[in-house]
Amino acid sequence: MAPARTRAARAGCWTGEVAMLEAFADLSTPLVADACLRCGVPLRSAHSGIRPVVAGQGIAGRVLPVRHYGSVDVFLEAFGRAQAGDVLVIDNGGRSDEACVGDLAVLEAEAAGVAALVVWGLHRDTPELAAIGLPVFSYGSYPAGPARLDEREPEALVTARFGPHLVSASDIVFADDDGVLFVAAQRAEQVLVTAHQIWQSERDQARRIREGQTLRQQTAFDDYLARRAADPSYTFRRHLRRIGGAIEE
Structure with missing residues (x-):
């Protein structure tokens, strides 16, 4: 069944790809996964268990990668690079001992034109996120935020790890109730x-x-x-x- 709501990327110079991404509104991640298999495109799927905070939301957009180290400043810096419709893909190492995004980060993402957030980790402020309505995909909720501040890597705003996968702005992310997939932008039209x-x-x-x-x-x-x-x-x-x-x- 097609997602009830799909936000498609509209990055500045992607004139032909706008329609391509909007086409995902009539599709689903299982169909995209099957298409990857048929097209010989490597299947890069997030580990099972990732879910939208609000069910029924589907997204498609260019990856805006960021690695989290315990402080929100890296998100604010990423938002300064965002193009309308980008999807913030957060590498928090799949940690289960902290939530790395909450209502303020999501509100700021919306103000920056970001279409959605996909988190390799946890979120908090669940009722507030539901009220905001911006799609957030994560592995669950946790009340406590970070109590650490790790050293930042040079690639913090260039690539993000998501399980075994490394993603960047050259990738498209598709997500709905069934999960999250990453597809190289140059193959995305063929796959769709x-x-x-x-x-x-x-x-x-x-x-x-x-x-x-x-x-x-x-x-x-x-x-x-x-x-x-x-x-x-x-x-x-x-x-x-x-x-x-x-x-x-």
Whole structure:
């Protein structure tokens, strides 16, 4: 199901990519993930468990990377570089012993034109964030803020780590209730076009199921079982490619 609300990036010189990013409003991260697989684009997904503070929000935008060291000043500096529609991607090392963003940081992000925040870590001030309405994706809430001040790395405003992934302004971030994905900007249009094709095919399959034609019938599943019995190397994905199916790839 498509996100109820999508904020698409509108970075200054991205005339053609504005429409591309807005296309995500009709899609979802599962469709984008399937499209990455079909296009041969490396799947860079945030670890499971990340959720929007307010359910039903979907976002798509250029990554505005930042690494957190215990003080809000690095966020303020990042906001000075923000272009309208950017998504602040915060590397807080996945820490579970502190919240690195709250209502003031989110209000300032909104004032800077930032479309959303995606946090490898935790947030606080949950009721206030819900009232503000700017999409915030994190791994949960925690009442205490940082009680540390670590040494800042030179790449603090250039790249952000997110689990095993390293992201930068050359990446697009997609997020909704199912999770968060990062796609290289130069491949994003191809991925979104493919995701839309998958969406159309799956909607047609769903319609036919409701009309009485089962998925087993649509995929000629009995034929698949017979072919697999004769040739154990015959996989379901190979079968789907042969018949033009859209499930799994």
